Amino acid sequence: MPLTLKDSSLLKGQAYINGQWIDADSGATLVVDNPANGAVIGEVARCGTAETKRAIDAAEAARPAWAAKSAKERAQLMRNLYNLMMENQEDLAKILTAEQGKPLAEARAEIAYSASFLEWFAEEGKRLYGDVIPSTSPDKRFVVIKQGIGVVACITPWNFPSAMLTRKIAPALAAGCTTVCKPANSTPYSSFAIAVLAERAGIPAGVINIIAGVTNEIGDELTSNPIVQKVTFTGSTPVGKHLMEQCAKTVKRTSMELGGNAPFIVFDDADLDAAVAGAMASKYRNSGQTCVCANRILVQEGVYDAFAEKFAAEVAKLNVGDGSQADTNMGPLITEKAANEAEKFVEDAVSKGATLYAGGRHELGGAFYKPTVLTNVSADMRVAQEEIFGPIAPLIKFSTEQEAIDIANDTEYGLASYFYSRDIGRVWRVSAALECGIVGINEGIISTEVAPFGGVKESGNGREGSKYGLEDYTEIKYLCMGGLDK
């Protein structure tokens, strides 16, 4: 189906630098297509080093005036952008579904989630309090103030192209920082649409700059240019490590929101129906392409068979198809290559003794893959070790609480974990023992703008959303005032 919008000016394919919409210097473009059917959505300016430098210079030039505004003035402009996003929710959702593939209902929810970061941080920016430290001497006073860190580079992935952008730019703007953003090349339109609305909202030129294009050139410049003070990234762990290495040369601050391998533990004492509902929401949201998706489902032996049966019955109800169709509740993966990767995970597991309980390759072919359930999964299988990033649920059997904790923590990742139990002692014990940044307890959906999102171990550093997310965009400055007795 062609992409028809109420406001077609939201579909913008040029880069946004210093308040201007520009083509790449070379005139080059990159093609963006719809993962559901391969149809070309449009072509986007393919920028490189020179345009990135100009974007950084624009952000630096805009910074003093933006930082000098009161938090309340910045909040008003951010609130304008929040309102515009919500007024244009349907068009933004259609753009998101077209380039990313998720069902329209999920896309609408992502736009609301995305806008919520602007609303939250607009308000939170007003509460960027400092400190007065009791003095050690009568002629001195010690004061701590917090200031925006400076120009921030935001590099965002294709799985949540709208929400990951605002989760970065909203705290940056609230703290008085300006930004240069690099969306994923496969999903740039959602970001450009936000820039169109930011302009309408009255956010000054240079405060938000957005460029897509030659990935390495843009990444190298963002991580090496001395003007950039912070790089915030959401994406794969290997790319995150590479960016951190590059940032080390100019000692930039980083926030890294990287891969996950979330355990989802169902204990014998769980409410099984609630656990099934939580697992469905956590596993199949965005076709399993979320860093906090349940990756390994650990089920205690007493309820393993009953859980598998109930879970597979729910999986059978999912309707896979083009996300723009009203009856679709699971879309394609981002590319056909991703569907092939999903198939390799399943082949590896089955070759090592797993049972394909439900799902597998989809008749639609291309980027489509069925919601899949594997039983009899063991620790040597790739599905038990790696981030799947697809709609495959491996069910692993365990006997004791300690065994579940050991399996859960046996990974280099540490982003989200989930468990279902009605035993309050177990709830505290397991919460404390899990090595991760987020724990869903009798809950499969943990994301909200008001709570800290982020991981430990190789899942990254820093927190996004919440009051902690604002701190990540500030520097602490200690003012030591002397000579006060004169």
Ligand SMILES: NC(=O)C1=CN([C@@H]2O[C@H](COP(=O)(O)OP(=O)(O)OC[C@H]3O[C@@H](n4cnc5c(N)ncnc54)[C@H](OP(=O)(O)O)[C@@H]3O)[C@@H](O)[C@H]2O)C=CC1
């Ligand atoms: N934590 C998460 O939410 C995500 C995790 N992943 C994991 O990563 C796997 C691979 O996905 P993939 O898309 O390759 O993820 P990447 O980490 O490669 O991509 C995420 C973002 O990083 C950008 N990027 C990649 N290399 C560089 C670089 N050298 N400098 C600057 N920016 C760079 C990409 O740009 P471009 O689009 O131009 O390549 C994109 O904007 C997934 O299967 C999943 O396991 C992926 C996405 C999100």
Ligand SMILES: O=C(O)CCCC(=O)O
């Ligand atoms: O990094 C991701 O995979 C996006 C997380 C989406 C969310 O906030 O739930």
